[in-house]
Amino acid sequence: MSVLELRAVSKVYGEGPAQVQALRGVSLAVEAGALVAVMGPSGSGKSTLLTIAGSLEDPTSGEVLVGGSALAGMSRNERARLRRRSIGYVFQDFNLLAGLTAAENVALPLELDGVGAGKARTAGLAALAELGLADRAARFPDELSGGERQRVAIARAVVGERRLLLADEPSGALDSVNGEAVIRLVRAACQRGVAGVIVTHDAQLASWADRVVFLRDGRVADQTAPPNPESLLAPGPRP
Amino acid sequence: MSVRHALLALLSEGPKYGLQLREEFEARTGEVWPLNVGQVYTTLQRLERDGLVESDGAGEDGPQRGFRITPGGAEELTGWLRTPPDLASPPRDELVIKVLVALRVPGTDVADVIQVHRRYVVELMQQWTRIKEDGAPDDLGLALAVDAELFRLDSVIRWLDAADARVRRVAADPPGAAAGGAAAPAPASLPRLRRKAGVRR
Numbered sequence: 001m002s003v004l005e006l007r008a009v010s011k012v013y014g015e016g017p018a019q020v021q022a023l024r025g026v027s028l029a030v031e032a033g034a035l036v037a038v039m040g041p042s043g044s045g046k047s048t049l050l051t052i053a054g055s056l057e058d059p060t061s062g063e064v065l066v067g068g069s070a071l072a073g074m075s076r077n078e079r080a081r082l083r084r085r086s087i088g089y090v091f092q093d094f095n096l097l098a099g100l101t102a103a104e105n106v107a108l109p110l111e112l113d114g115v116g117a118g119k120a121r122t123a124g125l126a127a128l129a130e131l132g133l134a135d136r137a138a139r140f141p142d143e144l145s146g147g148e149r150q151r152v153a154i155a156r157a158v159v160g161e162r163r164l165l166l167a168d169e170p171s172g173a174l175d176s177v178n179g180e181a182v183i184r185l186v187r188a189a190c191q192r193g194v195a196g197v198i199v200t201h202d203a204q205l206a207s208w209a210d211r212v213v214f215l216r217d218g219r220v221a222d223q224t225a226p227p228n229p230e231s232l233l234a235p236g237p238r239p
Numbered sequence: 240m241s242v243r244h245a246l247l248a249l250l251s252e253g254p255k256y257g258l259q260l261r262e263e264f265e266a267r268t269g270e271v272w273p274l275n276v277g278q279v280y281t282t283l284q285r286l287e288r289d290g291l292v293e294s295d296g297a298g299e300d301g302p303q304r305g306f307r308i309t310p311g312g313a314e315e316l317t318g319w320l321r322t323p324p325d326l327a328s329p330p331r332d333e334l335v336i337k338v339l340v341a342l343r344v345p346g347t348d349v350a351d352v353i354q355v356h357r358r359y360v361v362e363l364m365q366q367w368t369r370i371k372e373d374g375a376p377d378d379l380g381l382a383l384a385v386d387a388e389l390f391r392l393d394s395v396i397r398w399l400d401a402a403d404a405r406v407r408r409v410a411a412d413p414p415g416a417a418a419g420g421a422a423a424p425a426p427a428s429l430p431r432l433r434r435k436a437g438v439r440r
Contacts, residue, residue, distance in 0.1 A: 208365075
């Protein structure tokens, strides 16, 4: 079963002459353990796709299913619980709360979900340790480097029992080596069974995905075949 | 890729046998550049002829023959490391030519042609990335060699993206449209490319 499924999703903003069709009948399924990258030029609908997949916005038509359940059939409370419990978000600008330490930032979604403070803290520390940030747990965001802040954001996105990780340009303004460290963490989360979707215009970042989907004018224009590294190391003339 | 200088570099660490040189060459480049044993021996013979390496066991070929670098070879190696490769003359880029030609062929969807190449290059990048991901964390040679391929391919994607955006812009707002003309942007660009491509080596 797909963790995320979009069925013929369309999204229209505005009305009349100012109307913008951001998505036009997009269908996409992401299995547990898979990482899918969505590429496309500015205005192709990448970010809209991500906010709709994360139930932060409703489609104008079509269906979104997370863990097999249609979002349209859920009450506001059920959707809010799903967002807190099952979906992790990573944004380009990290979105960490400045007044909370790294550990508190990571534990926050669990606490909002009603998990006791002690238990949430333990889970938060475990997620930080997994990302090599155990010794940064008590630091505030402005005491961390850009790379560390993004790792905290990823820890917060994968803490607890999250099944779906949604990331918008997750390596943001990081240099290529720090950016690679971030995407390796996303890959590691996927290898533990999380379904991941990253939206990016960076082909190097997208090349970590199992599948790259190309959006154009709100439609899925194309997608890559599964990678086969063996073909590159085969003897014979090189490309 | 200069096999000659790569072999000199390996010999700068100390004397080695031919077979050992081949194995070490492949290991250092993350096995990204395969090398056959004949290539190793031919190159060693030339290096010896030029006085850049010396061998023991004169006259006999084979795996037991050891090689060492000469002072002349060490000097050649130091000079090569600091000599920039030829990046100045633009290569005759087949992909650029295909996209330029696509602009001129009636009924061709240029965006579609661009996407075919974009997908292919991204697939290549996925394969290289998988090789890097599967490599040992301490295999610096592999990471560097794969990064070089990824940056090269990434520049191709960026060019394709820019080409796509330019073609779209021109299609949305054709030059000369206001004057009633149907001038395409391509005629000026092809002859120029031909001239430029012609000066390559």
